[in-house]
Amino acid sequence: xxxNESQQLTLIFSALSxxxxxxxxxxxxxxxxxxxxxxxxxxxxxxxxxKHLKVLENSGLMRRTIDGRTHYCRLNPAPLEKAAEWVxxxxxxxxxxxxxxxxxxxxxxxxxxx
Amino acid sequence: xxxNESQQLTLIFSALSxxxxxxxxxxxxxxxxxxxxxxxxxxxxxxxxxKHLKVLENSGLMRRTIDGRTHYCRLNPAPLEKAAEWVxxxxxxxxxxxxxxxxxxxxxxxxxxx
DNA sequence: TTTATAGTACACCATATGGTAAACAATGAA
DNA sequence: TTCATTGTTTACCATATGGTGTACTATAAA
Numbered sequence: 506x507x508x509n510e511s512q513q514l515t516l517i518f519s520a521l522s523x524x525x526x527x528x529x530x531x532x533x534x535x536x537x538x539x540x541x542x543x544x545x546x547x548x549x550x551x552x553x554x555x556k557h558l559k560v561l562e563n564s565g566l567m568r569r570t571i572d573g574r575t576h577y578c579r580l581n582p583a584p585l586e587k588a589a590e591w592v593x594x595x596x597x598x599x600x601x602x603x604x605x606x607x608x609x610x611x612x613x614x615x616x617x618x619x
Numbered sequence: 620x621x622x623n624e625s626q627q628l629t630l631i632f633s634a635l636s637x638x639x640x641x642x643x644x645x646x647x648x649x650x651x652x653x654x655x656x657x658x659x660x661x662x663x664x665x666x667x668x669x670k671h672l673k674v675l676e677n678s679g680l681m682r683r684t685i686d687g688r689t690h691y692c693r694l695n696p697a698p699l700e701k702a703a704e705w706v707x708x709x710x711x712x713x714x715x716x717x718x719x720x721x722x723x724x725x726x727x728x729x730x731x732x733x
Numbered sequence: 734t735t736t737a738t739a740g741t742a743c744a745c746c747a748t749a750t751g752g753t754a755a756a757c758a759a760t761g762a763a
Numbered sequence: 764t765t766c767a768t769t770g771t772t773t774a775c776c777a778t779a780t781g782g783t784g785t786a787c788t789a790t791a792a793a
Contacts, residue, residue, distance in 0.1 A: 514635075515637070518632050518636035519636040519780095521628075522629055522632035531709070534709050541740085549781090550783060551741085552741080554740090555742090557781085571740095573789090574738070574740070575740090588706050589703065589706045592699050592706060595648050596703055637750090654770060655768090664754075665770065669771060674750095687761070687769085688759060689769065690769080
């Protein structure tokens, strides 16, 4: 089904598909940092950083607070939960099948809608 | 760090970032299917299906067995585990911080390398 | 007020992505 | 052997993506 949840998964997985953005999320998991601090480890222009931040923000994984001319970025882990749900569902589902517990299919409501 | 594991995460998350491929994985989680069966629900050409399958195969999420002219596709859930690890690490990490258990940082070895 | 700093916007570029159409290869069936 | 079927390859297209450089806005500091 192509619904909002699917679109959200697309945004989240797309955001996670870039190593720079994954590294940014790592830093954000440690503490809230400014644009300048966040961009420091990356050998790219401010424009490129701005773009990555937009992708992260658009996926919901990052939130921003502006104080004067400083933009503070922080992780918003909620969307990660959606991604985790999706991934672990298929992972566990398949594992059960490998274990020969095909009844799992009927027992568990098929939560994931796509 | 831009290592093999990072590249693998990039391939996995990229593969998962497309709704058609997620739908394909859903079908594959239920049973092994042929190319024709797998492509049946999708309104696109065989060429497009071929491309999607290549992406899935390249990420390691799908395996193929050829029998005559029929290609049988099946889910390989192992890479999903890597993705799940990555996602749940940051998710749980952050949750602990929200719970005020900052000691989590020092207690747990920081498994994820990027 | 002038100057420096933090970050954005815009135009541009090369490559990747998701799709098509048409031709092809390989196998199976008549 | 001829024909149908399964899937791939290739060329092509439009748009997205990840990067650059330059100009800009907004705030802070001299």
